[in-house]
Amino acid sequence: MSDCIFCRIAAGEIPSDKVYEDNDILAFRDINPKAPVHILVIPKQHLVSLNDVASPDEALLGRMMVVLRDLAADQGVSETGYRVLSNCGPDGGQEVDHLHFHLLGGRKLGPLG
Numbered sequence: 593m594s595d596c597i598f599c600r601i602a603a604g605e606i607p608s609d610k611v612y613e614d615n616d617i618l619a620f621r622d623i624n625p626k627a628p629v630h631i632l633v634i635p636k637q638h639l640v641s642l643n644d645v646a647s648p649d650e651a652l653l654g655r656m657m658v659v660l661r662d663l664a665a666d667q668g669v670s671e672t673g674y675r676v677l678s679n680c681g682p683d684g685g686q687e688v689d690h691l692h693f694h695l696l697g698g699r700k701l702g703p704l705g
């Protein structure tokens with residue numbers, strides 16, 4: 593989708609601080625980090641949110657979880673701990689309508705609101 597900011601990042605049209613990339617998945621640092629480690633992991637294909645995920649996407653979603661686990665290790669927060677979350681829809685606080693998982697770590701995170 594040409595008007596989707598994360599599709600444009602995936603296409604290289606908008607620069608990002610990439611930390612991981614393969615054929616299907618991209619990970620880059622959040623532009624407004626809420627923690628010392630704040631990385632966004634996205635599918636390169638445009639899926640709006642978890643609501644948009646269908647059975648053929650199951651392998652992709654599983655692969656994204658493994659990428660998140662490996663990034664936590666790369667960033668040195670596996671032992672200290674981290675949080676993975678995906679905001680979905682208005683009540684979930686989703687601002688960018690392209691599926692993404694936040695990886696947060698490097699400080700003690702507060703309770704979920």
Ligand code: 5GP
Pocket residue numbers: 597606608609620621622623624625632678679685686687688689
């Ligand atoms: P959401 O609220 O949709 O779960 O999170 C969207 C996240 O994307 C926010 O944390 C925001 O800082 C981040 N973000 C929005 N635009 C950009 C951008 O152009 N580049 C990067 N790296 N992050 C962005």
Ligand code: ZN
Pocket residue numbers: 593596597598599600637638639689690
């Ligand atoms: Zn998109």
